[in-house]
Amino acid sequence: MHIHTEMGEIGNDEIMHIHTKMGEIGDHDEITHRTVSVNGIKLHIAEKGTGPTVILLHGFPELWYSWRHQISYLASRGYHAVAPDLRGFGDSDAPKSCDSYSMLHIVGDIVALIQVLGEEKVFVVGHDWGAIVAWNLCMFRPDLVRSVVALSVAFTPRNNLRKPLDTLRLVFGDDYYICAFQETERAEGEFARIDTKLLMKKFLTYHDPKPVIVPKDKGFSTPPEKEIVLPSWLSEEDIDYYTRKFEHTGFTGGVNYYRALxxxxxxxxxxxxxxxxxxxxxxxxxxxLMYHFPGAKEYIHKGGFKKDVPLLQDIVVIEGAGHFINQEKAIEVSEHIYHFISKI
Structure with a gap:
């Protein structure tokens, strides 16, 4: 496998403790779980290790579980790894109002979590929506962040001329998945008509750089043309864990992130x-697919990214890797995170 880098080498008395049930998450059963009160909601966190704190923020449709490999890796190297279920996901609270999923709310949750953990500054790592949250945390409260590692989603400067959904509709049309997510029937309605386990397999095995277009006559609930074979990095037990959680919570909390754009x-x-x-x-x-978003490569490699993030020290492009990179390339990603934060 080839890895390309551009810039260099590669507690609170109110807290309720909940320990992982043996066998529920396989080799990761030493990870402990608790629920903390932050920003007016209950936030479930998974954690392991002692030392400087690294907060790991997941994306959609994921959970703290997406970081299971990094949690153990970082803990074994002298870090306190903490991965929350973001609001709307897993065992954390899921406010009903779409307006409760603004970036101010979500970053507010993480700021409060940092306070609950008793930290002045933390390392932050984010993937997908978690990367967006991480970038915004750095923008709103840089005083709380030692460094940031973002996976899959580069920092996106605000376009002062056009709203995000207007831009997406202009570029991709109404059938682009984010545009389709704006309609309850085209999101939760269709998700309810397909087996959750099959849906999670479709989501997590998606490995196509082309934009996700969902025509109304097909939709999210269309059965796959052939049986989905899980890749080596994703087991049936992994799928079962995601399935149990999303069967319990549904997908509205996660989809609301897109509706708050x-x-x-x-x-x-x-x-x-x-x-x-x-x-x-x-x-x-x-x-x-985020690497192939129109204009993404030019922004990442030709100076715009570095201008907006002047302390950007490294850009890594891993060949053969898709979107769920922290799971697909768990060892490589863990090593990249560790080698970067260990120098800060």
Missing amino acids: DLNWELTAAWTGAQIKVPAKFIIGDED
Whole structure:
């Protein structure tokens, strides 16, 4: 496998403790779980290890579980690895109102979590939506962040001229998956008509760099044309864990992140033109759909990214890797995270 890098080498008395049931997550049963009160909601976190704290933020449709490999890896190297279920996911609270999923709310949860953990500064790692949360945490509260590692989603400066959904519809049309997510029937309605386990397999095995277009006559619930064979990095037990959690919570909390895109645009007007002034590293797979988003490669490699994130120290493109890179390339990603934060 080839890895390309551009810039260098590669407690609180109110807390309720809940320990992982033996066997529920296989080799990761030493990870402990607790629920903490933050920002008016209950947030479930998984954690392991002692030392400097690394907060790991997942994406959609994922959970703390997406970081299971990194949690154990970092803990074994002298770090306190903490992975929350973000609001709306897993065992954390899921407010009903879409307006409760603005970036101010979600970053507010993480700021409160840092306080609950008793930390002044933390390392932050994010993937997919978690990367967006991590970038915004760095923009809103750089004083709390030692460094950031973002996976799959580069920092996106605010476009002062056009709302995000208007831009997506202009580029991809109404059948682009994020646009389809704006409609309850085209999201939760269709998710309810397909077996959750099959849906999770479709999501997590998606390995196509082309934009996700979902025509109305097909939709998210269309059965796959052939049986889905799990890749070596994803087991039936992994799928079962995700399935149990999403069968319990549904997908509305996660989809609300997409529905708050325009709200975020309105609320962050004061940060138009703001730079990310935190030491940063970016990792992406060359088969990740986000790497093939129109203009993404030019922005990442030709100066725009570095201008917006002046302390960006490294860009890593892993060949043959798709979107769920922290699971697909668990060892490589863990090593990249460790080698970066260990130098800060």
